Amino acid sequence: MPRTEQQFEEIRTEKRKIIMDVALELFATNGFHATSISQIAKQAGISKGLAYNYFESKNELLNAVINQGFIEIASFTEVKPDQPLCDEELIAFIEQSFDKVSNDIRHWKLFYSLMLQPHIAENFTERYAKAAEPFFKMxxxxxxxxxxxxxxxxxxxxxxxxxxAFLYAVAAPGIFPIEQLKQKVIDGIFRIVKTSKK
Amino acid sequence: MPRTEQQFEEIRTEKRKIIMDVALELFATNGFHATSISQIAKQAGISKGLAYNYFESKNELLNAVINQGFIEIASFTEVKPDQPLCDEELIAFIEQSFDKVSNDIRHWKLFYSLMLQPHIAENFTERYAKAAEPFFKMxxxxxxxxxxxxxxxxxxxxxxxxxxAFLYAVAAPGIFPIEQLKQKVIDGIFRIVKTSKK
Amino acid sequence: MPRTEQQFEEIRTEKRKIIMDVALELFATNGFHATSISQIAKQAGISKGLAYNYFESKNELLNAVINQGFIEIASFTEVKPDQPLCDEELIAFIEQSFDKVSNDIRHWKLFYSLMLQPHIAENFTERYAKAAEPFFKMxxxxxxxxxxxxxxxxxxxxxxxxxxAFLYAVAAPGIFPIEQLKQKVIDGIFRIVKTSKK
Amino acid sequence: MPRTEQQFEEIRTEKRKIIMDVALELFATNGFHATSISQIAKQAGISKGLAYNYFESKNELLNAVINQGFIEIASFTEVKPDQPLCDEELIAFIEQSFDKVSNDIRHWKLFYSLMLQPHIAENFTERYAKAAEPFFKMxxxxxxxxxxxxxxxxxxxxxxxxxxAFLYAVAAPGIFPIEQLKQKVIDGIFRIVKTSKK
DNA sequence: GATGAATGAGGATTCATTCAT
DNA sequence: TATGAATGAATCCTCATTCAT
Structure with a gap:
């Protein structure tokens, strides 16, 4: 019995995810240029050729990985950005943000690298700015x-x-515990706020 | 009759400087792995082979560039780190630091990249931490x-x-003017200090 | 649909053989260092890159060629080394040995070269000694x-x-016909044996 | 006071000797192709350029080294080759020959290598044959x-x-002591001679 | 005589990408 | 869908050789 359309679709989706995950891991750890398609394919347990079946080029793969990262960042905005926040909400928001980062260090590592070498990925700077906007709006x-x-x-x-703080969390995760960074940022925000009022 | 020792020395020093400068430019802009010795040689106006007369390998060249950067950072410490500072001294110190960074953006860009991919350069993290220590001590x-x-x-x-602030200065020098960053950091420090006292 | 495992295996085996054969030819004729992968690839009718698909490095290729040579030498031992030989058996054994050498001059040429420059191939001297042992035992x-x-x-x-005699056979195959060398060695052995008895 | 013509000549001769000696050492140990002019110059304590002042090219240097070797071999012939030898003379002659080889292993090592890869040096085979002739004549x-x-x-x-025996002496000097080889060759010659007479 | 800076061709090796199956 | 053989350009690096001084 041949597989149904849907089963194929699932396989594709699943395999794309695996490839992107391996790629993210290696791009973040070793850098885009130091990572080869062969490495990715081997670690993903597939053939080199198949990788090209899923992604047109190494750059396309990078773009897919980046987009995935933006999608995850985007969930920052779940809190509606147009209503005033009470202190607790601000605290919760910051805590969530740090947890997001610490649960997705690889994307953030990649992002910080790309900020420093923006020509690797087209329009990266603009896209990042746009993705970060809701955060700063809040x-x-x-x-x-x-x-x-x-x-x-x-x-x-x-x-x-x-x-x-994010940079510390991402570049030196062993040295600065995420909880400490989180608390200090919250602390810092309140102290900045406090010293702002006339 | 051969050139004198000193003449050779001058040629070497001069050319080393040129090569290192070009290398710094390209490493900072495009990344270590994305920069080829050919590119460096061409831009430095020399042959590929000659580059290897001056630096044993691409990694050695990177190390030389990094060390040069550390030497420049080291001049942070000119202010004696063991005496209490008055406000004006702190302000001057911060201003100098920012000026250092903004006059040497390329090294700092490279450094931030290396923090994110530390295995490119041996012991980078430790060396950076040591170089930054005097700053934080002050x-x-x-x-x-x-x-x-x-x-x-x-x-x-x-x-x-x-x-x-440094990251902004380095990754997005067009967007955040150095003066603004400088002022805000000074402002921030004083506000943090002010809110610390019982 | 991909080729079957077996098809791939055949292609690989076949091509490995071709590459190793060309490599042997060139290593033996011109020496290891004077032979480039480009030459080998060109003469084998493949691209330089493909050679690396089959052998991790030039040294690996050399090792493969050497091992192949040892395997061929190993067939010396077909005669059981522990039973006394009659004259005819000794003669046959020597004749076979010379035929082996003369049918595989290239390996022997390479071997004699490596004996003289042993650091080209790791442990060559030991491996050769071990391979030659059965011969001398007989x-x-x-x-x-x-x-x-x-x-x-x-x-x-x-x-x-x-x-x-082997050296003559290998270094100057045109000058000393293998048959003559063979006969003289057999002759020599018997004369040495004859003059040994009290 | 400028150096006299003769002093210059001496310096030249002396330095040529040094360069050739280092070259011989390295050619014999590592092979011609694996030895660079830089290495030779460094080990000889001179500049690369100066090496070219003494020898037109790497090949010329090899030729000079080879010729030097032939000159040393040539002294084999000191015994007049046209008179019949008594046993003691033959023994002395063989002993001398082995001592020559063992005192000049490097040339012999180079020679055996060149026999196996004759295109490295023009006409090597012929020249070697000619140099060896007097020995075999005796x-x-x-x-x-x-x-x-x-x-x-x-x-x-x-x-x-x-x-x-020479090959053993040259390729495995540690394993077969020269004295043993020498005695066995003398022994062998006499046994061959003894079994020749009707 | 002597130096070593400089060159350019070539060598080993890697890698994104293509393609027959 | 999936494979991995195959390519060729590009990479790092070496080296014989030249040349101004």
Whole structure:
């Protein structure tokens, strides 16, 4: 009995996932240029040829991996970004964000690498900025609602803190425990907010 | 009659500098693996072979470039790290640091890339940590002298801010003007310090 | 649908054989270092890259060629080395040995080269000694059974003769016809044996 | 005071000798193709350029080394080759020959390599044959004077023995002591001679 | 005589990609 | 869908040789 259309579709989807997962692992660990299709195929348990059946080129594969990463980041926005947040909501939001990062370190590692070498992936910078926007919008809402006298400036300070914390989480996960980073960022945000009010 | 020892020395020093400069440019822009010795040689106006007369291997060249970067970072420490700083001194120190970074963006870009893919260069993480130590020591002195009740915690917050700001300066130099980042970091530090005292 | 396992196996075996044969030819004629993978590939009618699909490195290829040679030498031992030989058997054994050499001059040429530059191939000297052992054991049995009063010494004399004859056969095949060498070695052995008895 | 013509000449001769000695060492140990001019220059304590001042090319250097070797071999002939030898003279002659080889293993190693890969040096085979001629002539005289019934055949047997012994001396100097080889060759020659007479 | 910077061709090896099956 | 043989360009690196000084 031949497989049904749907079964084929499932196999494809499943295998794509495996390839992308291996690719993510290797791209994040060793870098895009230092990772070969052969390596990916071998580690994914498939033939080189099959990899090309699923992805037109190594660059396409990278793009797919990146897009997958953006989709996961996008779930940041589950909290509606247009309503004022109370403190607890802000805390929960930050905690979730850190957990997202720490559960998906590989994508973030890849992203930070790509930020530094943007020509590897077309339009990466713009796409990343767009993906990060909701996150910063929420912070902006929060500090505005808290009465910040210079919300753009405060947002920048907080962004730097968050970006630095994420970088620590991603580049040196053994050294700075995620919980500590999380608490310090939350702590930092509140202290920035507190010192903003006239 | 051959050139004098000194003439040779000059030629070598001069050319090494050129090669290292080109290499830094390309490593920082395109990444280590995406940069070929051919490219470096062409852009440096020399033959491929000659590059190997100056550096035993591509990895050696990378190491030389990295070491040069550390030497430049090392001049952070010019301010004596053991004396308490007044506010103006702290401000000057931070400003200098940012100017260092912005005058040497390429090294910093390379460094951030290497932090994310540390096996490219042997012992990079350790060497970077050691190079950065004096910087953080100075901050630590400052916040301690200001009466911080949790200097380790406050230092971490400030580190994150600085690291984030540097990352912005390096990865997106067009978007965030160095002056703004500098001011916001100084601002942030003082606000963190202010909220630390009982 | 892919080729069957067996089809692939056949292709690989066949092509490996071709590559190894060309490599043997060139290594023997021009030496290992003077032979490039390009040459081998061109003469084998394949691309340089494909050669690496079959052999991990030039050294691996050399090893494969050497091992093949040892396998062929190993068939020396077909005669059981532990039973006393009559004259006719000794003669047949020597004749076979010379025929082996003359039908596989290239391996022997390579072997003699490697004896002189042993660090080209790891453990070559030991492996060769082990491969040659059965041959000398048989001679030893023969001269012992003939009543040699100094079998070790006589074996050495005979070994020198055989080694010299093989060298002539291999290095100057046009000058000394194999038949002549063969007859003279047999002749020499019997004369050495004859002069050994008290 | 400038150096005299003669002093210059001495320096040149001296330095040529050094270069040739280092080259011989490396050619014999590692092979011609695996030895670079840089290596030779470094080990000889001179610059690469100077090596080319003394020898037009790497091949010229090889030729010079080979010629030097032939000159040393040539002194085999000091014994006049046209007079019949008594046993003691033959023994002395063989002993001298072995001592020559063992005092100049490097040339012999190179020679045996070149016999196996003759295109490396133009006309090597012919030149070697010519250089070896006096040696074999003496043996021929000896066995003829001893009444050999088949002097060509006996000479071939003895040649094989000698060639094999030399090969052992050169390729495995640790394993077969030169004295043993020497004695066995002398022993072998006499036994061949003894079994030749009707 | 002497130096070593400089070149360019060539060598080993890797790799994205194609394709017959 | 799936395989892996096959290609060729590109990579890192070496080396004989030249040449200005």
């Amino acid at each position: 912070i902006f809402h929060f500090i505005t609602s808290k009465g910040s006298t210079d919300p753009e400036g405060d947002l920048l300070i907080i962004s730097m803190m968050v970006e630095g | 901050i630590f002195h400052f916040i301690t002298s200001k009466g911080s009740t949790d200097p380790e915690g406050d230092l971490l917050i400030i580190s994150m801010m600085v690291e984030g | 001679i030893f049995h023969f001269i012992t059974s003939k009543g040699s009063t100094d079998p070790e010494g006589d074996l050495l004399i005979i070994s020198m003769m055989v080694e010299g | 043996i021929f005289h000896f066995i003829t004077s001893k009444g050999s019934t088949d002097p060509e055949g006996d000479l071939l047997i003895i040649s094989m023995m000698v060639e094999g």
